Amino acid sequence: MxxxxxxxxxxxxxxxxxxxxxxxxxxxxxxxxxxxxxxxxxxxxxxxxxxxxxxxxxxxxxxxxxxxxxxxxxxKQGELRKTGNDLDLAVDGTGFFVLRNAEGQIQYTRAGQFEFSPQGVLVNRSDGSEVMSSDGAGGFTNISLDQFRTNDAKATQTLSFQGNLPSTTTNAQTVSNIKVYDASGADHTLTLSATRTGTNWALKLMDGTTTVGSGTLEFADGKPTDATAKISITYKPTGQPDMPLVLDFSGEVRSFASGDVSTLALSKQDGYTAGSLSAATIDGTGTLVLSYTNQQTVKGGQIALARFDSADAAIAVGDNQFQARDPSAWHIGVADGKTFGVIRSGEIELSxxxxxxxxxxxxxxxxxxxxxxxxxxxxxxxxxxxxxxxxx
Structure with a gap:
């Protein structure tokens, strides 16, 4: 009994x-x-x-x-649900986010609820563990905003044009309000004047009433010739060093009979003023994408992902995190759409x-x-x- x-x-x-x-x-x-x-x-x-x-x-x-x-x-992967928070991340695949806690221990999680700390470091929202990026040498480093808080100005180097210069007119054509940026980020408004001389066009780039540079644009069969499609000049803004500029007509500029009205216009220029950080997001590869007030974007560090060969290699330690019971069974990589999966921004994985x-x-x-x-x-x-x- x-x-x-x-x-x-x-x-x-x-x-x-x-x-x-x-x-x-x-x-x-x-x-x-x-x-x-x-x-x-x-x-x-x-x-x-x-x-x-x-x-x-x-x-x-x-x-x-x-x-x-x-x-x-x-x-097994849980359901992915949208949150609207750009720093909520989910792995669509087998990968785990890699964290380093205050004691320096490496832990893993599928709960990608992250934020930037006051020091500008990407951390786990629940316990402040740092989110890891691979340093390329088998180690880890954190993801920081320190060197990305501002975006330096870039002086304009190329002015690209598009449109039609009518081949039948004798009137001077003008492209106004051409904005360029110097090395300090200050903008200057220039004007391009085009005067037809036979089959060619005499060009003058002007700052107010001062001629900055000049050149000749030649056409053959309605298209700029290779020799004249790009005209180099040097512009010296007041108090700034010389700015080499290239006037690029090789793209969508044509010269056909179309009355007296020119459609020649500036299509783009590659300079910009200085900007401050306006947003930080993560793309599908886990790469930090930073947006600035000057409309520029810069890519930063890439989030590391880990996976294991066997479920026995992981042990739960709380706070939605796991440790490696068998470190040799764990592998480190990045979001690749295959082995480790892809990262979904603005989503979290549910239980x-x-x-x-x-x-x-x-x-x-x-x-x-x-x-x-x-x-x-x-x-x-x-x-x-x-x-x-x-x-x-």
């Missing part, structure tokens, strides 16, 4: 552990990046019993109950817990616990009856 009570108690303990695992899964139903677990059950050791009467007709094995081993984690499955398992645990409890109660009653018989 005592053995039977022990077997029943093993069931109570095991189903109690199973209930705890289910409770943890359901409690984390809305935890970003959470991975559900299942408990491993196993029967305990056995002993052999011989038949009575001194003759061995066969041996039967008598079990000693049930026990539980480690939990098995399910690393992968299947609530309907948890409810089904809950019923099984409850029935198992009730049955084990009934076994203990029955064995106890039989033992009481045995004691009563002995007392009589």
């Amino acid at each position: 005592l053995d039977t009570i022990y077997v029943g108690m093993s069931g109570l303990m095991s189903y109690s552990n199973g209930l705890r695992v289910i409770a943890n899964n359901t409690a984390n139903l809305n935890t970003p990046g959470f991975k559900g677990s299942s408990l491993q059950f196993a029967d305990m050791f056995y002993s052999n019993s011989e038949s009575s009467g001194g003759q061995t007709f066969g041996q039967g094995q008598v079990g000693y109950g049930v026990t539980t081993y480690a939990t098995s984690m399910n690393f 992968n817990v299947d609530l309907s499955q948890q409810f089904s398992d809950l019923v099984i645990m409850q029935r198992g616990y009730q049955a084990s409890s009934q076994v203990v109660t029955t064995a106890n009653e039989m033992l009481q009856q045995l004691f009563q018989m002995k007392s009589k």
Whole structure:
């Protein structure tokens, strides 16, 4: 009877552990990046019993109950949900974000809820762990805004034009409000004057009434000739060093008969003023993309991703994070759309817990616990009856 009570108690303990695992899964139903677990059950050791009467007709094995081993984690990807926050990131694939905590330990997570700290470092929002980027030499470095808070001015070097210079007109044509930037980022407004001389056009670039430079644009079959399609001049803004400028007509400039009205216009120029950081986002490769008030964009560090060969290589440590049980089974890379997956900006990965499955398992645990409890109660009653018989 005592053995039977022990077997029943093993069931109570095991189903109690199973209930705890289910409770943890359901409690984390809305935890970003959470991975559900299942408990491993196993029967305990056995002993052999011989038949009575001194003759061995066969041996039967008598079990000693049930026990539980480690939990098995399910690393299936959870649903991705949009949040609207550019620094909420999700990995669509097998990769994990790499974090380094205050103690210098490397940990991994699927919950990409990040932000920039007051020091400009990309960190995990929950505990301040730094988000890692690969340094290209097998190590890690953080992702910082320190060198990206401003974007220096760039002096204009090329002015590109488009449009038609009518081949039948004798009137001078003018392109006004041509804005260029010097090395300090200050803008200057220039004017291009074009006067037809036969099949050619005499060009003058002017700053107010001062001629900055001149050249001749020749056409053949309505297109600028290779020799004259790009005209180099030197412009010296007041108080600034010389600015070499190239007037580029090689793209979409033509000269056909179309009345007296020119459509020649500036299509683009490559200079800009200085700008300050206006936004920081992450693209699909995990690369930091920085936008500035001068309409420029610059790319920074690339987020490192990790993956493992076997689920046994990872151990949960809380805060939606994992550590490497077997570091040799982990591999470091970046979002590639294949091995490590891609990064989705403005989304988070939800828990992968299947609530309907948890409810089904809950019923099984409850029935198992009730049955084990009934076994203990029955064995106890039989033992009481045995004691009563002995007392009589």
